[in-house]
Amino acid sequence: MLRAHDDHDHHGHHPPAGARKALADAIWRQESVDLTTVGIDIGSSTSHLIFARVLLQRRARELSSRFEVVQREIVWRSPITLTPFLRDGSIDAPRLESFIHRCYHQAGLQRSDVDSGAVILTGEAIKQRNARVIDELFAEEAGKFVCATAGHKLEAALAAHGSGAVALSRERDEVLLHADIGGGTTKLALIDRGRVLGVCAFAVGGRLLATDAAGQWTRVDDSARRVAAELGLGTTPAILADPGVRERIAARLADVATDYIAARPLDRLGLELQLTEALPREPAPTALSVSGGVSEYLLGRERAEYGDIALLLAAALRERLAERVALPLLDPGQGIRATVIGASQFTVQVSGKTIYLSDAELLPVHNVPVVHPDLRLADTVEPAHVAGALRESLSRLDLAPEASVALALHWRGDPSHERLAALGRGLLEVLAPGGTREAPLLLVIDGDVGNVLGHVLHRELGYSGELFSIDGVRLREFDYVDVGSLIDPPGVVPVVIKSLIFS
Numbered sequence: 001m002l003r004a005h006d007d008h009d010h011h012g013h014h015p016p017a018g019a020r021k022a023l024a025d026a027i028w029r030q031e032s033v034d035l036t037t038v039g040i041d042i043g044s045s046t047s048h049l050i051f052a053r054v055l056l057q058r059r060a061r062e063l064s065s066r067f068e069v070v071q072r073e074i075v076w077r078s079p080i081t082l083t084p085f086l087r088d089g090s091i092d093a094p095r096l097e098s099f100i101h102r103c104y105h106q107a108g109l110q111r112s113d114v115d116s117g118a119v120i121l122t123g124e125a126i127k128q129r130n131a132r133v134i135d136e137l138f139a140e141e142a143g144k145f146v147c148a149t150a151g152h153k154l155e156a157a158l159a160a161h162g163s164g165a166v167a168l169s170r171e172r173d174e175v176l177l178h179a180d181i182g183g184g185t186t187k188l189a190l191i192d193r194g195r196v197l198g199v200c201a202f203a204v205g206g207r208l209l210a211t212d213a214a215g216q217w218t219r220v221d222d223s224a225r226r227v228a229a230e231l232g233l234g235t236t237p238a239i240l241a242d243p244g245v246r247e248r249i250a251a252r253l254a255d256v257a258t259d260y261i262a263a264r265p266l267d268r269l270g271l272e273l274q275l276t277e278a279l280p281r282e283p284a285p286t287a288l289s290v291s292g293g294v295s296e297y298l299l300g301r302e303r304a305e306y307g308d309i310a311l312l313l314a315a316a317l318r319e320r321l322a323e324r325v326a327l328p329l330l331d332p333g334q335g336i337r338a339t340v341i342g343a344s345q346f347t348v349q350v351s352g353k354t355i356y357l358s359d360a361e362l363l364p365v366h367n368v369p370v371v372h373p374d375l376r377l378a379d380t381v382e383p384a385h386v387a388g389a390l391r392e393s394l395s396r397l398d399l400a401p402e403a404s405v406a407l408a409l410h411w412r413g414d415p416s417h418e419r420l421a422a423l424g425r426g427l428l429e430v431l432a433p434g435g436t437r438e439a440p441l442l443l444v445i446d447g448d449v450g451n452v453l454g455h456v457l458h459r460e461l462g463y464s465g466e467l468f469s470i471d472g473v474r475l476r477e478f479d480y481v482d483v484g485s486l487i488d489p490p491g492v493v494p495v496v497i498k499s500l501i502f503s
Helices: 017-031 093-107 128-137 152-162 165-172 222-231 243-261 268-272 293-298 310-324 383-396 417-431 450-460
Strands: 032-042 046-061 064-077 116-122 145-150 175-181 186-192 195-202 287-291 340-350 365-371 406-409 441-445 467-471 479-483 494-502
Touching: 046 093, 064 093, 093 128, 116 128, 128 145, 145 152, 145 365, 145 494, 152 165, 152 175, 152 186, 152 195, 152 383, 152 494, 165 175, 165 186, 165 287, 175 243, 175 293, 186 243, 195 243, 222 243, 222 268, 243 268, 243 310, 287 293, 293 310, 365 383, 365 441, 383 417, 406 417, 406 479, 417 450, 441 450, 450 467
Parallel strands: 032 116, 116 145, 175 287, 365 406, 406 441, 441 467
Antiparallel strands: 032 046, 032 340, 046 064, 064 340, 175 186, 186 195, 340 494, 365 479, 479 494
């Protein structure tokens, strides 16, 4: 047992240096974790990797053993590569695997050296056949990797965080409009002092027109065809070989992008290229930040052309932003590499004892995405308010109501039957309107009401599907959870949380 003072201390006798170092190392190993992590971004246009070293230290609270990131360092960045696709639109798995293997080799790492990671799929990569290929590529790391498919809204949120725009908004204590201008789409996010208020996306990007391996202009996305048709232009390789034709298409795309950024009324083409609902416009932003491949040209970091119209689009956009958008242009820190460092912030928590489990065979579960609706529960809980907040949160993460999710609830106030029943009605209205659902309903609550809420849902509100409701655990968006089997006694379950962390 260690003591603060003893007789040896008073006589000036101390443990030898070697023993002191061994003791310090032992304490460090218990309180700190040093992880090597990888973030892999596979998109419609480009793919890249980032290796990072992340230091975590334990923050013990009650029954939790929470390791939090205290230091992160990017140790190697891959070159940006064009995502390899076959002629039928599916990912060329051997070429992608070769790129990833080459990156590990150039970074001086083996797959066994990497402790955790995140694979983010966007655009064409999220299509079912492509997502299946990616799953197979990372099957060996299934337990320690998170594979997330990001639709337009989730991609916008990831870009806002990964670019550094969310942190910049918080640090500057102001409202930012962030534009991630990629190869096939542009994503906007309105950020109020570090909080993403809303996102939107539209089909404007730097690789809507692109050359093939032979240098022919054969890639013409649907949105580029729409622009060309409006301008009365053809889209054959011979016509697109004319720089003037490409410049006119890029200029028209820049008009559309500027209308979105400046909150101007959209014309017919702008409406046709809209991919999500409109962005909220209050409060008004005081600055514009940019990321994505086209931002490299806007911010002057790139001048070379790569067989697409990114340079032309950036030039036209720079001119229009100066004329029509009265906002200073900010560099949030990351451009084309606006991505996650990895699923690195492992947290181990133990649930409270007041849990509800309809069937012990439901556990364990792995890599379940977390949805954290902003309920802001008042003294009186309104089911319509709960349902609205839940729909908004699911939509923001591009998740369907029937998807397998862990619903994180922040409970405050009186755990009265009336309030819990109102909460349950709002949840079931969205997640199980018919009284059941195919995927189990997983509720994770920070307050001590897990068991009671489970009973209310099953025995009073008529929910007949599988359910486990646990409490004493805190989660947030961009978390993925593993829930282990019941430990009986003492009647708790272990929860491992893998958090996406950003540059």
